[in-house]
Amino acid sequence: MTDELFDVRLVVNGAAHDVRVPARRLLSDTLRHDLQLTGTHVGCEHGVCGACTVLVGGAPMRSCLLLTVSMDGAAITTVEGLTEADGALSAVQQAFVDCHGLQCGFCTPGFLTTITAGLRANPDPTEEQARELIGGNLCRCTGYQNIVRSVLRAAELQRERAAT
Amino acid sequence: MTRMFGQPIPRVEDDRMVRGHGGYLDDLGHDALACAFVRSPHAHAEIVDIDVTGALDVDGLVAIYTYEDLPDRLADPLPLLIPHPALTEGRTQYALARERVNHVGEPVVMVVAQDRYVAEDAAERILVSYRSLPAVVGIEAARAATQLVHPDVPGNIAANMLQTVGDVDAALAAAPHILELDLSIERSASTPMEGRGVLARWDPESHRLRLWSSTQTSTGVRAAVASKLGLALVDVDVITPDVGGGFGVKIMHPWPEEVLVPWAARQLGRPVKFVEDRREHFISSAHERAQLHHVRVGFDRDGVILGLDVRFWHDHGAYIPYGIIVPMITSTQLLGPYKPGAYRVEFDSLYTNTLIVTPYRGAGRPQGVFVMERTMDAIAATLDLDRTVVRERNFIQPDEMPYDHGLLFQDDRPLIYDSGDYPTLLDKLKKLVGWDEFEAFREAARAEGRRVGIGLGCYVEGTGVGPYEGAHVVVEPSGKVKVATGLTTQGQGHQTVFAQIVADELGVPLSDIEVVTGDTRRFGYAVGTFASRAAVMSGSAIALAARAARAKALKVAADALEANPDDLDIVDGIVRVAGVPGAEISLGTLAVLANPLRYAFDDAAKAATQFAVGDTSKPPVGEDDEPGIEGRDYFSPMQSTFASGMHAVVVETDPDTAEIKILRYCVVHDCGPLINPRIVEGQIHGGVAQGVGGALYERMAYDEAGQLQNASFMDFLMPYVSEVPERIEIDHLETPSPLNPLGIKGAGEAGVIPGAAAFASAIEDAEGITITAMPISPSELFELRRRHEERSSP
Numbered sequence: 033m034t035d036e037l038f039d040v041r042l043v044v045n046g047a048a049h050d051v052r053v054p055a056r057r058l059l060s061d062t063l064r065h066d067l068q069l070t071g072t073h074v075g076c077e078h079g080v081c082g083a084c085t086v087l088v089g090g091a092p093m094r095s096c097l098l099l100t101v102s103m104d105g106a107a108i109t110t111v112e113g114l115t116e117a118d119g120a121l122s123a124v125q126q127a128f129v130d131c132h133g134l135q136c137g138f139c140t141p142g143f144l145t146t147i148t149a150g151l152r153a154n155p156d157p158t159e160e161q162a163r164e165l166i167g168g169n170l171c172r173c174t175g176y177q178n179i180v181r182s183v184l185r186a187a188e189l190q191r192e193r194a195a196t
Numbered sequence: 197m198t199r200m201f202g203q204p205i206p207r208v209e210d211d212r213m214v215r216g217h218g219g220y221l222d223d224l225g226h227d228a229l230a231c232a233f234v235r236s237p238h239a240h241a242e243i244v245d246i247d248v249t250g251a252l253d254v255d256g257l258v259a260i261y262t263y264e265d266l267p268d269r270l271a272d273p274l275p276l277l278i279p280h281p282a283l284t285e286g287r288t289q290y291a292l293a294r295e296r297v298n299h300v301g302e303p304v305v306m307v308v309a310q311d312r313y314v315a316e317d318a319a320e321r322i323l324v325s326y327r328s329l330p331a332v333v334g335i336e337a338a339r340a341a342t343q344l345v346h347p348d349v350p351g352n353i354a355a356n357m358l359q360t361v362g363d364v365d366a367a368l369a370a371a372p373h374i375l376e377l378d379l380s381i382e383r384s385a386s387t388p389m390e391g392r393g394v395l396a397r398w399d400p401e402s403h404r405l406r407l408w409s410s411t412q413t414s415t416g417v418r419a420a421v422a423s424k425l426g427l428a429l430v431d432v433d434v435i436t437p438d439v440g441g442g443f444g445v446k447i448m449h450p451w452p453e454e455v456l457v458p459w460a461a462r463q464l465g466r467p468v469k470f471v472e473d474r475r476e477h478f479i480s481s482a483h484e485r486a487q488l489h490h491v492r493v494g495f496d497r498d499g500v501i502l503g504l505d506v507r508f509w510h511d512h513g514a515y516i517p518y519g520i521i522v523p524m525i526t527s528t529q530l531l532g533p534y535k536p537g538a539y540r541v542e543f544d545s546l547y548t549n550t551l552i553v554t555p556y557r558g559a560g561r562p563q564g565v566f567v568m569e570r571t572m573d574a575i576a577a578t579l580d581l582d583r584t585v586v587r588e589r590n591f592i593q594p595d596e597m598p599y600d601h602g603l604l605f606q607d608d609r610p611l612i613y614d615s616g617d618y619p620t621l622l623d624k625l626k627k628l629v630g631w632d633e634f635e636a637f638r639e640a641a642r643a644e645g646r647r648v649g650i651g652l653g654c655y656v657e658g659t660g661v662g663p664y665e666g667a668h669v670v671v672e673p674s675g676k677v678k679v680a681t682g683l684t685t686q687g688q689g690h691q692t693v694f695a696q697i698v699a700d701e702l703g704v705p706l707s708d709i710e711v712v713t714g715d716t717r718r719f720g721y722a723v724g725t726f727a728s729r730a731a732v733m734s735g736s737a738i739a740l741a742a743r744a745a746r747a748k749a750l751k752v753a754a755d756a757l758e759a760n761p762d763d764l765d766i767v768d769g770i771v772r773v774a775g776v777p778g779a780e781i782s783l784g785t786l787a788v789l790a791n792p793l794r795y796a797f798d799d800a801a802k803a804a805t806q807f808a809v810g811d812t813s814k815p816p817v818g819e820d821d822e823p824g825i826e827g828r829d830y831f832s833p834m835q836s837t838f839a840s841g842m843h844a845v846v847v848e849t850d851p852d853t854a855e856i857k858i859l860r861y862c863v864v865h866d867c868g869p870l871i872n873p874r875i876v877e878g879q880i881h882g883g884v885a886q887g888v889g890g891a892l893y894e895r896m897a898y899d900e901a902g903q904l905q906n907a908s909f910m911d912f913l914m915p916y917v918s919e920v921p922e923r924i925e926i927d928h929l930e931t932p933s934p935l936n937p938l939g940i941k942g943a944g945e946a947g948v949i950p951g952a953a954a955f956a957s958a959i960e961d962a963e964g965i966t967i968t969a970m971p972i973s974p975s976e977l978f979e980l981r982r983r984h985e986e987r988s989s990p
């Protein structure tokens with residue numbers, strides 16, 4: 033038996049990729065293993081941990097719950113695509129460095145993408161809102177203390193950068 | 197130069213990680229074949245037949261292996277890593293099950309295929325028939341021993357161990373008060389966000405194996421794999437890539453997969469990779485924590501303990517590859533900051549048909565501390581004393597350090613506390629949490645119809661356990677400094693803190709230092725990362741190696757600058773002669789000068805050819821000398837160093853729903869001088885969150901058939917941000933250890949240790965109901981209330 037293959041075009045971090053995949057291939061696997069964009073991590077494969085979160089048309093989605101064939105034409109941003117065009121860290125990435133928002137770094141890509149989308153919707157969250165924003169992502173290392181701080185710091189950095 | 201030691205600088209690791217450029221196990225080996233395992237669906241069964249025919253026509257299948265295929269030493273049971281005289285009935289598993297399976301998740305068949313999808317397709321088509329046997333699940337069943345896990349292990353007892361100090365029976369007989377307590381803690385697990393994984397490449401031309409494993413010990417994996425595959429150590433490289441958390445579970449080695457994958461890679465002549473999925477992690481890695489304790493304590497009218505008699509039972513699962521380290525730690529570290537009077541502790545380590553138990557952050561201490569702190573609270577309740585007063589009266593005093601308990605610790609060396617100041621810690625904690633003002637707060641809350649409670653937990657943690665670690669520091673001709681140590685990293689920021697140490701010792705800027713951990717190609721002698729030992733052990737070894745490199749640099753510089761080495765200092769990578777402006781030479785130039793070469797392959801090397809440097813009346817490399825500016829050294833202390841700390845938590849329990857809310861969480865902590873306070877606090881945060889999980893949420897829900905009912909992140913309740921305290925308030929005390937060159941003590945595990953103890957204390961305080969088992973859920977608290985009311989109503 034052989035799986036039937038489907039042609040799919042993905043626009044990932046601004047670059048178009050044509051892939052041929054079986055119907056069951058997960059977007060997380062396509063990104064990680066076919067496109068070798070391994071920044072997106074897989075922590076559970078059942079949609080609970082958020083490590084695999086990518087932005088699809090700007091909205092955070094769990095790539096372990098998406099089939100690649102369903103993504104034809106989609107514009108996807110992975111953690112690799114958060115970095116500014118000139119190579120500088122985005123405000124959210126920088127905030128994680130500033131606030132020690134990561135330890136092992138495995139959950140981090142999912143937090144970075146989730147927070148990036150969240151701050152677009154609400155650029156000035158309260159601490160309570162910062163907590164809600166990351167409420168669906170698991171981290172086993174940080175106890176979330178410095179991730180909450182990173183959200184607030186990222187909002188601050190974004191404002192600072194917008195002002196200059 | 198400002199001293200780097202003690203600076204809360206950001207981590208050097210972060211830049212690549214936040215860009216998505218980390219390199220974790222499954223980010224490597226895109227060309228590798230994938231594995232899937234057929235695992236036992238039964239907790240206890242005989243294997244009757246394995247039929248693979250249905251799988252053979254799966255497109256992309258490469259190989260199927262069962263026990264029958266394993267050659268030589270691979271067909272032997274996996275090693276019992278830590279033997280002990282008390283461990284009389286040690287049993288370990290086969291890499292693939294032979295005739296019997298003893299827990300759900302035990303690997304039975306290995307499938308190798310072009311990718312994981314195909315490997316799982318094939319695995320699904322393999323039919324294994326079993327004759328199921330009654331399963332032994334939980335400590336009660338193991339003790340009852342009406343069924344045996346291993347037919348040749350009577351009573352399901354792998355080990356019985358007894359330690360005694362003084363005459364406990366006499367002390368208890370003479371004590372004015374005696375209390376008996378039955379206490380229990382359930383299973384939990386490390387549960388790193390990244391599971392296990394291993395990638396192997398066999399090079400048939402050089403006859404060498406290269407292995408990447410998401411491990412806490414690369415040298416341990418190398419030794420185990422070399423032994424199993426009959427390879428020389430020098431022909432096996434083990435590289436630890438970025439590791440997505442460990443917390444203990446990844447110290448276990450070799451996993452079955454860790455020996456099977458390299459073997460298959462050699463068999464097939466192709467790279468092979470295994471990456472565990474989340475369900476596999478729950479049922480085939482390792483758990484910890486489950487213990488049942490019976491305590492008898494005798495004390496005087498002031499609450500001073502005269503005798504303590506602890507009998508406990510430890511559930512170690514189906515096999516015991518990691519020995520009895522966990523219950524040994526429980527039995528000694530239970531004592532915490534206290535003098536127990538006469539002490540007797542005895543445990544049985546019991547087989548059950550559940551997943552194996554190996555250390556999980558805290559490693560037997562959370563249980564011991566829970567037991568001791570429950571005992572302290574019970575004494576306080578009996579005598580109507582403040583809980584902190586009872587603790588104070590039993591503390592070992594600072595002037596009694598070093599304090600010898602007269603027991604043997606987990607390393608079979610005497611349990612001697614090297615340093616610590618427990619009364620000061622308690623003072624700090626009381627101030628931080630406002631212990632003395634709490635009654636007023638309680639009254640105010642009560643007036644609003646709210647129920648609040650405060651609790652505390654105190655612990656002492658043996659950290660930096662031996663036998664040794666080593667390090668290598670070398671200055672490159674570019675002036676860059678390369679540092680290697682053999683133990684591994686799972687998020688602790690070693691690249692940063694070790695660089696901070698080298699920056700100070702060698703006088704070089706942080707940006708010029710690069711640290712590599714867990715790569716046997718760079719440093720082959722190491723033990724591993726566990727027992728909060730990395731900073732103490734490798735940190736010390738790195739300091740010593742950097743000092744050696746510094747001494748060498750100064751010696752070469754003294755020659756070059758014609759100065760006395762005592763007049764030299766190194767600042768920002770430049771050696772300068774004190775008081776002689778302009779008399780200076782860079783470390784990079786010294787590295788060139790120290791390596792007399794024959795070939796001028798670049799400008800720097802040209803300066804160092806044998807025709808350019810040196811005194812022609814002497815050999816180019818002196819008799820006691822070596823080329824280069826480098827240092828290699830080892831640190832091997834006589835014993836562990838003992839960190840300590842105390843946590844207090846304020847909870848509110850809902851009068852109707854019995855929900856438990858955390859209002860405050862306070863930590864005072866003494867790990868000696870902090871290399872990087874921000875990293876230490878991060879470690880505490882993560883530990884506290886795991887402590888919250890262990891106290892209120894996490895358990896392994898095995899049913900009586902040995903099926904793990906909650907083997908997913910949907911059902912195993914790991915804390916999200918909504919479950920952790922909004923603030924973790926931290927205060928430090930820094931009593932240096934006399935046992936290592938930097939005075940440091942470990943900090944990695946501390947945050948989790950007193951969690952269950954502190955929560956039990958606080959919930960009991962809020963409810964007025966004795967808490968004897970952790971974790972505790974709202975429904976359990978609700979049930980406790982109901983039974984309490986039943987008992988108190990006439």
Ligand code: FES
Pocket residue numbers: 073074075076077078079080081082083084085094095096097
């Ligand atoms: S891997 Fe997708 S949510 Fe966990």
Ligand code: FES
Pocket residue numbers: 133134135136137138139140170171172173174389440441687
């Ligand atoms: S940093 Fe390790 S899981 Fe979040």
